[in-house]
Amino acid sequence: MKIALDAMGGDYAPAVTIEGAIETLHDFDDIEIILVGDESVIERELDSKRYSPQRISIKHASQVVMMDDSPSLAIRKKKDSSIRRGIELVKAGDADGFVSAGHSGVVMATALMILGTSEVVDRPAIATIMPTLNEPFVLIDAGANILCKPHNLLQFAIMGSIYCRTILGRVNPKVVLISTGEEDTKGNELTKETFKLLREADINFVGNVDGKDIFTGDFDVIVCDGFTGNVILKTSEGLADALVKMLKREIAGGTAGRIGCLLMKPALKAFKKKTDYDEYGGAPLLGINGTCIISHGRSTAKAIKNAIRVASDFAQKQVYNIISSVIAKDLSLHERMHVVKK
Amino acid sequence: MKIALDAMGGDYAPAVTIEGAIETLHDFDDIEIILVGDESVIERELDSKRYSPQRISIKHASQVVMMDDSPSLAIRKKKDSSIRRGIELVKAGDADGFVSAGHSGVVMATALMILGTSEVVDRPAIATIMPTLNEPFVLIDAGANILCKPHNLLQFAIMGSIYCRTILGRVNPKVVLISTGEEDTKGNELTKETFKLLREADINFVGNVDGKDIFTGDFDVIVCDGFTGNVILKTSEGLADALVKMLKREIAGGTAGRIGCLLMKPALKAFKKKTDYDEYGGAPLLGINGTCIISHGRSTAKAIKNAIRVASDFAQKQVYNIISSVIAKDLSLHERMHVVKK
Numbered sequence: 001m002k003i004a005l006d007a008m009g010g011d012y013a014p015a016v017t018i019e020g021a022i023e024t025l026h027d028f029d030d031i032e033i034i035l036v037g038d039e040s041v042i043e044r045e046l047d048s049k050r051y052s053p054q055r056i057s058i059k060h061a062s063q064v065v066m067m068d069d070s071p072s073l074a075i076r077k078k079k080d081s082s083i084r085r086g087i088e089l090v091k092a093g094d095a096d097g098f099v100s101a102g103h104s105g106v107v108m109a110t111a112l113m114i115l116g117t118s119e120v121v122d123r124p125a126i127a128t129i130m131p132t133l134n135e136p137f138v139l140i141d142a143g144a145n146i147l148c149k150p151h152n153l154l155q156f157a158i159m160g161s162i163y164c165r166t167i168l169g170r171v172n173p174k175v176v177l178i179s180t181g182e183e184d185t186k187g188n189e190l191t192k193e194t195f196k197l198l199r200e201a202d203i204n205f206v207g208n209v210d211g212k213d214i215f216t217g218d219f220d221v222i223v224c225d226g227f228t229g230n231v232i233l234k235t236s237e238g239l240a241d242a243l244v245k246m247l248k249r250e251i252a253g254g255t256a257g258r259i260g261c262l263l264m265k266p267a268l269k270a271f272k273k274k275t276d277y278d279e280y281g282g283a284p285l286l287g288i289n290g291t292c293i294i295s296h297g298r299s300t301a302k303a304i305k306n307a308i309r310v311a312s313d314f315a316q317k318q319v320y321n322i323i324s325s326v327i328a329k330d331l332s333l334h335e336r337m338h339v340v341k342k
Numbered sequence: 343m344k345i346a347l348d349a350m351g352g353d354y355a356p357a358v359t360i361e362g363a364i365e366t367l368h369d370f371d372d373i374e375i376i377l378v379g380d381e382s383v384i385e386r387e388l389d390s391k392r393y394s395p396q397r398i399s400i401k402h403a404s405q406v407v408m409m410d411d412s413p414s415l416a417i418r419k420k421k422d423s424s425i426r427r428g429i430e431l432v433k434a435g436d437a438d439g440f441v442s443a444g445h446s447g448v449v450m451a452t453a454l455m456i457l458g459t460s461e462v463v464d465r466p467a468i469a470t471i472m473p474t475l476n477e478p479f480v481l482i483d484a485g486a487n488i489l490c491k492p493h494n495l496l497q498f499a500i501m502g503s504i505y506c507r508t509i510l511g512r513v514n515p516k517v518v519l520i521s522t523g524e525e526d527t528k529g530n531e532l533t534k535e536t537f538k539l540l541r542e543a544d545i546n547f548v549g550n551v552d553g554k555d556i557f558t559g560d561f562d563v564i565v566c567d568g569f570t571g572n573v574i575l576k577t578s579e580g581l582a583d584a585l586v587k588m589l590k591r592e593i594a595g596g597t598a599g600r601i602g603c604l605l606m607k608p609a610l611k612a613f614k615k616k617t618d619y620d621e622y623g624g625a626p627l628l629g630i631n632g633t634c635i636i637s638h639g640r641s642t643a644k645a646i647k648n649a650i651r652v653a654s655d656f657a658q659k660q661v662y663n664i665i666s667s668v669i670a671k672d673l674s675l676h677e678r679m680h681v682v683k684k
Contacts, residue, residue, distance in 0.1 A: 018372055070527075071637075132584060133587055134589060143522060146522065146529065146530050147531075178486065180485060180568075180569060180572040180573075180576075188489060189489075189568050210572065210574030210576040211572070211573050211575070211577030211579070211580055212577075212579050212580040213580060214577065215580045215584035216580070217583070226522075227529070227530050228569075228570070230552065230553070231522075231552075231553050231570055231574060232551030232553075233553070234517050234554040235554075235556065235574050235578060236553075236577060236581050237553070237554050238553055238554040238555060238556055238557045238558070239557050239578050239581055240585065242557035242558070245475055338571060
């Protein structure tokens with residue numbers, strides 16, 4: 001598999017993204033990488049590294065999208081950005097997938113424009129993986145669509161189930177809908193209408209949950225609109241950070257002192273690994289015609305490596321084709337959605 | 343102060359609620375308690391306890407609202423419930439405030455019906471306290487209003503600021519609005535419109551935040567609609583539970599083993615205390631004519647005691663009167679709201 005990597009995207013780019021690319025080459029034999037970005041910058045960065053030159057190439061792009069660029073402006077004014085050039089490689093068939101830790105809004109809008117959505121999918125969504133007490137779950141939509149209709153959430157549920165089966169290897173993944181309680185009468189208009197659609201859909205829908213139950217590991221796919229998904233993702237990130245800091249402070253200041261600290265290190269490390277974003281790499285954009293993985297802006301080299309691994313797996317299994325055919329096959333569903341839309 | 347306590351409300355009622363009442367009498371000299379509920383059940387429970395009988399009394403109520411009762415049905419069919427009788431005591435002036443760990447939806451609807459909202463407040467809201475790395479913050483609305491308009495969120499911000507000043511003693515509390523990013527262009531229609539109103543309001547509004555930043559302790563009042571508030575509250579609860587369980591598992595299974603466990607105990611205990619709901623007691627219903635504190639269904643005796651303490655403080659400082667007068671005084675604001683409402 002040949003993966004295009006946005007060398008310029010992310011808080012620690014290009015050094016860390018290129019480091020991630022090189023680690024990928026070490027760990028995986030069947031992946032080639034195209035580094036997309038400013039050629040001279042990338043070459044300078046590569047100069048100091050040891051790697052197999054036959055499995056790495058450069059695609060020059062003269063512009064860089066900054067984190068505070070507006071998506072519409074970036075798309076109009078930065079036609080030679082690393083994001084756009086990378087996605088164009090996928091469109092042209094010169095790369096099997098694209099990975100970026102850059103501006104997620106611009107990646108999404110560009111992917112939508114260049115690759116387009118599957119004909120039967122109305123709105124692509126971001127599916128992100130979150131850790132639990134046991135196996136991680138897929139949160140969809142994690143922030144692509146602030147405003148959603150019930151049939152969008154139905155498609156998110158179907159796409160999330162397919163992702164969960166094909167990439168995470170879960171059999172018959174359990175799907176739940178985020179609401180303010182378990183009863184179907186709980187929640188807002190969107191969740192109440194979505195509940196009815198999910199109950200009829202050809203997925204393993206097990207009902208509503210509130211936020212309290214999502215980290216038990218009992219569910220595989222958690223469905224919500226992008227505003228709620230963003231709130232869940234960011235709140236969890238903020239709380240986990242705060243709890244680890246609080247705990248470290250308590251340990252350092254407590255009677256156990258330095259001995260406790262030392263003894264605790266392996267546990268804290270294992271704990272950090274389990275809750276670490278880096279392990280899961282990136283979040284695929286589901287519903288577009290191609291493979292596009294969005295990584296966290298704060299991605300480390302390991303996170304980039306894992307995102308490239310996910311992209312390769314995703315492209316190899318042609319997950320975007322499975323999504324199209326599953327949604328298209330369910331014709332009655334498709335018809336129903338179009339009735340809802342009109 | 344004389345506080346009416348719903349003796350029958352909560353997962354561990356009546357034993358634990360009555361235990362909480364008795365602990366309150368031990369810890370606070372200036373509080374009297376009226377236990378509301380089935381007289382014979384309460385008397386049997388009190389029989390085995392030591393307490394000052396002159397500071398505790400019973401108000402009989404023959405019915406109990408169950409957690410799966412629908413609010414509308416409970417209000418129509420259970421007119422002699424401990425929730426209703428307790429709130430009636432506040433209305434009649436026989437109690438200065440009411441505390442319940444029972445069905446929060448029924449408490450809210452009954453308080454709204456019996457006590458009513460302040461004339462100038464459109465929708466009452468639940469203000470709950472959440473821990474951070476430093477000082478806790480007030481989350482408003484934590485779940486009372488699933489569907490909100492911008493002027494509702496404006497009033498939540500004003501009420502939250504007053505609560506934060508009068509009860510938590512913060513000077514000029516910093517107010518933020520939950521959105522999907524800091525920029526005023528981020529979020530949904532509700533947050534964008536609310537942003538404009540908050541910027542003009544006579545509060546210390548410092549802008550939008552996403553969930554990542556709420557646990558830093560940099561902000562005092564976090565404003566959102568009740569659906570989002572419920573998601574934040576429940577997700578945080580679920581994640582904190584899961585993280586503590588994960589950590590305990592790592593410690594127990596790690597090389598440090600039992601020694602690490604023992605050394606860690608004080609740190610875990612201090613940590614638990616800091617993140618413990620019990621310490622903060624209950625969440626006031628802001629915007630109604632009177633003092634009404636809603637406690638968690640899982641309230642321990644300590645949580646009940648702290649909720650009674652908050653109710654007493656709230657009643658003594660007449661927070662509900664301050665809310666009315668502040669919102670009413672800002673006449674131009676009031677007028678603007680009515681323009682928005684029409």
